[in-house]
Amino acid sequence: MPAFGARLRAAMDMRGPLCVGIDPHAQLLAAWGLSDDPAGVASFCQIVVDALADRVAVFKPQSAFFERFGSSGAQILESTIRQLREAGALILLDAKRGDIGSTVAAYADAYLNPSMPMYVDAITASPFLGVGSLAPMFAEAHRHGGGVFVLALTSNKEGPEVQHARLPDGRTVAQSIIDEISQLNVGEPGLGSIGAVVGATIGDTGHDLSGLGGPILVPGLGAQGGKPDDLRAIFPGNLSAVLPSYSREVLGAGPDVASLRRMTSKINDELMIALGSPK
């Protein structure tokens, strides 16, 4: 399997930079006329697959909304992932996993080993047990052409309390995470496979992402207030590595298939102008 970074580059060049989050909130299920139960979530996901699987580069299912329904939710997630991948999309599972290294190895096996049922192309990870504790995930990603996106500067207002805290060497916690990720991408040809999560809502924080080498997952757009134009200000030196992610803003256009398609195409066009990307 080619490296995740190369696969992501090719997918974004072919289908545009937009990553669509699959977050079946109870409110969205109601707005789509669906029940807040496994049957409703299954119908919701099927509509997303039918509408968008063949035209969006990356889907980001939010694990929490499937975990709500236990084993039924896991089955729906597995089936949705399989159908999206069959249609040529990449899957980035937003599960924000992190633990001591020996447990991280099990998470890595669950999500990044192609022979496992919940196999995805990439996963989000939490570095707050130390970036080094995620080493088994980086190794598994490297072995199988997978990707890992490590939380660095999240889109929520509570994030800075931890992420802007200073280390004895004067760097922020976030900058030290970004610097460790950068090291993991050294020597990768093109876009690396280890990315960072940086929200579109962070404003001007003075963090240096110029040496990252890997992709940047950018949530916080749309429903949380971030706009495509904010990307130019936050990522001046990394625009081609930005993977902008929208969940509620896109999903709010459903359940009509044509409206979902129009919305993704409109956002992709806005993003391509903001990022100056090809397609």
Ligand SMILES: O=c1ccn([C@@H]2O[C@H](COP(=O)(O)O)[C@@H](O)[C@H]2O)c(=O)[nH]1
């Ligand atoms: O910093 C972060 C990290 C992850 N998220 C996740 O992204 C989506 C955002 O959904 P919207 O509807 O587009 O606001 C959601 O799954 C979050 O858990 C984030 O928002 N910020």
